[in-house]
Amino acid sequence: MQSTLSLEAIEEIDFEVAKRDFRFFFEEILGFQLSWHHEQWYTNLESRKRYCVKAARDHGKSTLFLGYMLWKTAFNPKTKAVLISHSLHQSIHHMRTLNDLIDGVPFLAKMKKADSWSKTFFGFSNGSNISAKSVGGAIRGIHPDLILCDDILWGTTDTELARVASWFYEVLVPTLHHTSKLMIVGTPFTPTDLYTELESRDGYLVETYPAINSKGEALWPERWDLESLDARRNDMPAIAFAREYLCEPMDDVSSLFPSTILQAAKDSTLKLIEREVGDPDDQYFIGWDPAISSDRAADYTVMVVLRRPSTNPELLELVHAIRRKNMDFRTQITEIQRLNAKFNPDVIELEANNFQRVFATELRADTDLPIKTFISTRQRRESLLMGLVLRFEKEQIRLPWGDDRSRTLMSELERELLMFGMSKKGRLDSIGRHDDFAIALALAHWATTEFRERIVDLDEIMAGLLD
Missing domain, CATH: 3.40.50.300 (P-loop containing nucleotide triphosphate hydrolases)
Known part of the structure; x- marks a missing residue:
């Protein structure tokens, strides 16, 4: 009882x-x-x-x-x-x-x-x-x-x-x-x-x-830590992971960069490299999307290096990338100079809106880096992205997929690209929390077109002089 x-x-x-x-x-x-x-x-x-x-x-x-x-x-x-x-x-x-x-x-x-x-x-x-x-x-x-x-x-x-x-x-x-x-x-x-x-x-x-917040921290690490989330990311298409775990919905039909064309770009024989290697006639181009200083904690600074093989000038290979937060002005200047020394690029395309123009001003005054500035308006930004889309659709771009480091970084790029689509107002935009990586890639691609516009046919000039 x-x-x-x-x-x-x-x-x-x-x-x-x-x-x-x-x-x-x-x-x-x-x-x-x-x-x-x-x-x-x-x-x-x-x-x-x-x-x-x-x-x-x-x-x-x-x-x-x-x-x-x-x-x-x-x-x-x-x-x-x-x-x-x-x-x-x-x-x-x-x-x-x-x-x-x-x-x-x-x-x-x-x-x-x-x-x-x-x-x-x-x-x-x-x-x-x-x-x-x-x-x-x-x-x-x-x-x-x-x-x-x-x-x-x-x-x-x-x-x-x-x-x-x-x-x-x-x-x-x-x-x-x-x-x-x-x-x-x-x-x-x-x-x-x-x-x-x-x-x-x-x-x-x-x-x-989302399972991972804007600072890169796991929402519930006791159940899903970052390592477990990375493993899950590798188990499913990027577009599905973005929707189900990052709460960033975008269906393949709506995406400017559908998973089919991104999948075709992955090259299992290509790995990220630290400096130019191989054929000395290969060309390199850098796209640089700097973080705004007043919001460094929220944005990434991204620098992307593309290689154009001399044996196949229609092809572009992503061979190096930097994606970091909290990079101050001086650190970014140092980093771009380091990349310039390692890859000897023909063009460094810098997004230069507002504060970002200071980077170009200083580098042009103190160095001979091949800096070109991209002033972004809505129309120019759409041209920037559509040019990259066409390159993917023609299967003329390769993403490194040959080792874990390359795959991890390219997965971030893939997620950002998938988030671009056409809004109800008819504008190309991203619904993702970050688009810095995608924009840096688009800038690097734009740099290749800037270089081509500057090529002069010396034979034609000499012929004119002789006449």
């Missing part, structure tokens, strides 16, 4: 503490880790009525939001909650997960109403309930206190995504009372999907949590 009373007392204490403390409920009762990003989600769920999280795959988004829904229904009598996924099958899968969690906690298991418990409806003894629905399903007539939309997007075509958005605004939203809470969580599909659209709507807080 004493043992039974003791267990009941412990259960009662657990119930009361869990009711007041979500962290205790999530970690001690359900047995999950509440990482810093999960805690941020919880904080925003408590303070906002319309909250959307775009997060990387397998970083606990469904677990946290399902745990929050269970916490609200279990400890707040007569709470009506609805769980919605892109398919009823997926919604039922989540309900099965919830049922397993409930069965594993004695005081929650005792709250199950046997006559109101099925795979799509959970009724609790405190009058609360959770029902499972799917996108496109009928939900008219219900007015829940809590709605969780978990991965409701499906398809990647404009028509498919438009159907989801139409259902969301015309069917789901009207069921919400102004006091209801709407929780949305998922992985973005395209740059114009519902999640992105909600960012511009008043009343919605939309946040993005």
Whole structure:
């Protein structure tokens, strides 16, 4: 008898503490880790009525939001909650997960109403309930206190995504009372999907949590450290990794540089080199995209070296690249001089907008480096990118893929290139967090055209003089 009373007392204490403390409920009762990003989600769920999280795959988004829904229904009598996924099958899968969690906690298991418990409806003894629905399903007539939309997007075509958005605004939203809470969580599909659209709507807080942040740090290193993420990156196409783990959606059809042409450019016999080697008649060209000094922590300085083999002048090979953060003015000057000494380039093409022009001014005054400046306007930037696209489409560019170091660096370039596409306003732009590598490559390619424009046919000149 004493043992039974003791267990009941412990259960009662657990119930009361869990009711007041979500962290205790999530970690001690359900047995999950509440990482810093999960805690941020919880904080925003408590303070906002319309909250959307775009997060990387397998970083606990469904677990946290399902745990929050269970916490609200279990400890707040007569709470009506609805769980919605892109398919009823997926919604039922989540309900099965919830049922397993409930069965594993004695005081929650005792709250199950046997006559109101099925795979799509959970009724609790405190009058609360959770029902499972799917996108496109009928939900008219219900007015829940809590709605969780978990991965409701499906398809990647404009028509498919438009159907989801139409259902969301015309069917789901009207069921919400102004006091209801709407929780949305998922992985973005395209740059114009519902999640992105909600960012511009008043009343919605939309946040993005990629597996690797802009500083190169892992979001949840206890589960996915950088080494594990790099391994996963190598397991799948770059465009898929960018969408699923970096929350940077771009489909192959929309990309200016589709994966098919990038794949064709990879050369398993080519490796990055540290200085010019081989045929002395080969030509080298450098593209340089300097970071703006006031924002060094956010931008990369990138320098890309292309080689034009004398035996095949239509071909360009990427043979060296520097991609670093936090390079100050003097360090960049030193680095470009070092590359000039090692590769003896015919042209160094420098993007020279605003502050960046200072680099050209100093180098021209103090050195004989073959600096050419590229002043970027919208039209010139589009010409810059389209020239590079044509080079890839003609299979006249080669990316080094012959060793781990080359593949790691080229994967970063590949990801940036995939993020370029045509916006709804008809402009070429990148949806990625960084485009420095891609622009530096485009500048190096532009440098090859600058050099050709400067070539003069000496035979024609001599013939004219002799005449």
